[in-house]
Structure formats: C-alpha cells, structure tokens
Amino acid sequence: MRDSDWEIIDELFRNPHMSRAAASLFMTQPTLTKRLQHIERELGVRIADRTPKGLAFTPEGTYLAQRAAEHIELVNQTLRGLEDLRRATRKAITIGSSYTFNKYNLWDVLSGYAEAGDPEVRFTVVNEQSDVLWRMLLDGNVDVAFVRGDHEGPARRILVDCTQAYLVSREPVDLADLPHLPRIDFRTNIESTGLLDAWWHERFSCEMPPGMSVGFIDFVWELVARDEGYVLCFVPAKFVNDHGLCLTPLVRADGSPVVRRTWCLYPKAALPPHMESFVRYVREAASIPEGTILRPQEG
Structure with missing residues (x-):
C-alpha cells in the first residue's frame, strides 16, 4: 500500500462522505472510489459500505482506520525527527x-x-x-x-545592555513644564512605553498626553534639533550626540534612575x-x- 492509501482510509473514516473526502484529498469522486476499491482488492477485505447517510465502516475497515492514523503519525514523527537532525547538523x-x-x-x-x-x-x-x-x-x-x-x-x-531614560531637548527644559510643551512620540515596545508612562504618572499624577507621532527614533533627533518638541526615551550607549542635544536623565521620586534592560x-x-x-x-x-x-x- 502507498502512503496515500493510508491517508485515504484515514480521511474517509474521519469524514465518511465520498464527495467531501474527495475534496479534502484533492481528488475527484470517481478517482477516490476506484482507489478505495483497489485497496479493498489488495487487502482482500471490505472496508466500508455505502448507506444513505454516508459510509459505514466494517470492523476490518475500522481496524485499518486505526492503523492508518498510527501510520500517518509515525511518518510525521519521522519527518519531524529528520528535520530536527538537519537543523542540528x-x-x-x-x-x-x-x-x-x-x-x-x-x-x-x-x-x-x-x-x-x-x-x-x-x-x-x-x-x-x-x-x-x-x-x-x-x-x-x-x-x-x-x-x-x-x-x-x-x-x-x-x-x-542597561540604558537610562532621558528627556532629550534642544535647550535645557524644566521638568515641571513638560505637560505644557510639545512632545514627540515614536514607535517603541510596550515595556519601554510602560516604564516611561510610570515615570510620568509618578511625577505628574496623570496620564501622559499624546505627542506628535513620527515612527522610529532616528527621525526624532532631527525634529528635536529643529526645536519641534522634546522626547522621552532610552538613549543607547553608542548614540553619538552630533546635534548637541540636551540630555536630562529621568529619575524616580526615590532618586533611582529609570532604566531599561x-x-x-x-x-x-x-x-x-x-x-x-x-x-x-x-x-x-x-x-x-x-x-x-x-x-x-x-x-
């Protein structure tokens, strides 16, 4: 028997309707019928009988369906094992x-x-x-x-890596004035946003207002250098301050720095x-x- 024959038996047992099973197997119904008849002749057993409600599997057919499921799982396990070995090598x-x-x-x-x-x-x-x-x-x-x-x-x-959060601005800014100044926002991960939001809420007892969104951080430096607003962000250690921007470290009420690992x-x-x-x-x-x-x- 072919591997495809075991797949046919398995599909017919799970979906005992010739037309539906043929569609799932990407076969025509006549082709599926002929193949099922060939399997029955090869094995010398009747696998299923047609009824008005669909196929009714014989005891021999039910046994073959159980073995078909085991055969398919064995093949899949073998293929997965081979792929794992290929990845390892x-x-x-x-x-x-x-x-x-x-x-x-x-x-x-x-x-x-x-x-x-x-x-x-x-x-x-x-x-x-x-x-x-x-x-x-x-x-x-x-x-x-x-x-x-x-x-x-x-x-x-x-x-x-462990970097500190900063207020980045063109000129020095009094932190107390931040809620009234234009802020530039950018795309970052949830964890970083959560740390900055927590700092803001601790200092101002309110939610951080939305800022002008510009996508990624690289464009933010240009806007800050043009004095379009300030940004709160974690500045990488290898960031080179070519624009001479003002970097003010953010600290919590207890004096500890706001850091991102x-x-x-x-x-x-x-x-x-x-x-x-x-x-x-x-x-x-x-x-x-x-x-x-x-x-x-x-x-």
Missing part, C-alpha cells in the same frame, strides 16, 4: 533582535563571534518589536532573541553545540554586570 542560528539593538549592538556581537567563535555558523536576523520577539522565541520561530524589557517566562537570559534570551532546553557556543560567547563577551548603566557618548 546545519550550523545556522535565527536571531531575533529589537530595532535599536540591531542598529547599535548586534553586528558587533555577530562579527566578534565570527572571529572568536565558529566562522562556519550562519545567522538569519529577524527585526521586530521586543514583545513580538518574545512570543516568537516561545513559539520556536527564533533560536535566540535580544529583547528590551523584562519578560517573565520559560527562557534563560543574559543581561547585555536588554536581555539575550534563549530556550531552557538543551542546545545544539553551535548554539551553545554562541550563547557562551554572549555570556562571556557581551554581558554586563547587574546594575551597570551604559551611558551615551558625548557629542
């Missing part, structure tokens, strides 16, 4: 990276590993918002994720050797001590 890693980490940090990590680690490893990089990358890691769609913010869940983590996240399950090697490199070369705050460069 291929030195490939799919990395998820937030946009700003990709711009300022990721390529230093990858090039450093290519020199100090295994140059045969090939990387595929997926850029997304951190909350999206977190879900992709849990679903197995990326192997490693560099994400902003603290995500609770079943993953191992390495702290790779970036983590390298990876599965808790055992890793193939090339992934274990990469994670070890990140831990040794790219991680930072807990509590360290990386500050932006001077212009």
